Amino acid sequence: MTLDEMLASLFPDGHDVRNDHSVLLGSGPLRTGGRALVIGIADRAAVGADEAIRLSSYVLSSIENGSGPILVIVDSDSQRMSKRQELLGLNEYLAHVAKCLIYADMHGRPTIGILYGHSAAGAFLATALATRVLVGLPGADPVVMDLPSMAKVTKLSIEVLEEKAKSTAVFAPGLRNLAQTGAVHITWHEAVPLVDQLEALLGDMPDARDRRDALGKERSGRLKAADIAERVRGLALQAR
């Protein structure tokens, strides 16, 4: 699905989402009334400080203005890799986007990530992975660590890595593995209008509590994380 096709399917009655140098901003009406704020990254663009500062600005302005959900639409590369980005403190810019999104989610503007293309590493963390619910569209290809880079570091062939990836969802790229480990909550269907699927999701939103580790356990993608976190939390509460 192209960006325009996706936006048209999400908002069949029209929307005002604009693509300005690969940073998306706009809004669209919801069937249930009100409007959703739409922000995001398009064109598989790398996310640097210059993109991040705009995203955080849009999210911040929305927190005290309006009450609909925020859709975070993502087709990005990884974080922008350059001397300049690190010189300027890229980690702070990306962290700030995540902070704003999480704060918005905790204060009346539930966040829904929609991964329709690619995303990787730091860009993924700052955007799609900083939402309350992450939706994947068929064809999306999130990558935390690509197999060629992994092959180089581990000195194992791609074929060997692909073989190992058959029995675990924890390292190989792709929507299915990210759903199984709990990152992606739902994968939407191409054949059903996205506006319908969005309405269904909005009518059944989970509360603002991070359940991704529990989801990963339910789906047998991450068997230890939820239990270890809960055990540590329990021990810490007891130790007072």
Next chain:
Amino acid sequence: MSAAHTQRAKLRAGRDGTVSWVEASARTRVRLLLDAGSFLEFIGPEMREVSPHLQVFDLPEQFDDGIVVGRGSLDGSPVFIAAQEGHFMGGAFGEVHGAKLTGLLRAARDIKSIPVLILFDTGGVRLQEANAGELAIAEIVRAVIEARSAGVKVIGLIGGRSGCYGGGGLIAGCSSALAVSEQGRIAVSGPEVIETNRGVEEFDSRDRALVWRTMGGKHRRLLGGADAFVDDTVQDFRDAALELLRSAGDFGIDTLKAEQFRLEERLQLFGTCPDAVDIWKAEGVPDADAIPALPADQFISLADKVRRISRDAR
């Protein structure tokens, strides 16, 4: 000399030896940072909660999966603490490693009155468990913000051999305040990754001076990416932790707005500077070229004069 610096110097004068932070293991840092004998570990090595994902790669496990978490006291007050072991798998985040920190932060959020010290020493996501590591970082980021929203101070200490890279850099950026030493580095992409992707002209990963100017503790302090610069000793990190716990601000919409303003201004002021030295000069640092060689205490005095730390942002 600033008042805080004089006080630090006085405390140091009475001590008998100072242990190097960068040379110490995670366990040693925790033991010496906290009040003697106060540390209680959660899911210690005897529980043998190792990574389930390393055997398939024929890699050795560590009983604590490379992170020590627990609680203790700092100058008599309770703290939660997490320390990454930078020598095990580069301190990288794996499923179990990350979950231990997530659980600690969620407890802090629920209790509301006990701060968290995170002793970062990490290259980022552990590639053998990349998806689990990335998710762990995302969950930690969420847990940090929830804890801070509940009034908890989350203080990061950065000075280990692996630095604070990748997703670790994002968690650090979400913290209430950071202390960093000369050995500490904070970045999202590591030097080798930038060179591999963009070429050696863009970033020569073997140029150590370049790496430190761009990502190292002194630059982060002068840029405002870290709040305190400390010498490479456990004592200095302890003093800084106490000071940051005292002075770090509350978290809310005003903090986020102040941060937005601070980061926008940084782009306007320094967005076209080709190198760290140009940023330091633009900030009015006298004799900017001499910064890298400046000893810690002189650097601290200079930094305190040049850049007042804003308590209302981050």
Next chain:
Amino acid sequence: MEDLSFSHKARQRAVGTKNMAIIGVVASGNLEVLAERVLPDTECLVEIKTAAEGFGDVWDAVVADFVERTSPGGLKFSINDGGARPDTVSLRLAQAVRLMEEDDQ
């Protein structure tokens, strides 16, 4: 990865009241040793998981020498090894016993 296990009789009980100690880090050329006071006074056990395969005889000798010298009765040592040299192994085992000799706080 290779798993090894060596059980020995010890002349006497390892002194001290501590029940658990940990020393070392798993990294190239290094190892961690977890010591636990869980066995009868005259027994000791060393279990090893190592990344360097085929050195069973060397481990056997190092462990036997260590048991003879320090007599760590009652202690079980669990090792995760990243390919350490024999002298580093001996050092860590000795450090582990010394930690166990301390009194519990």
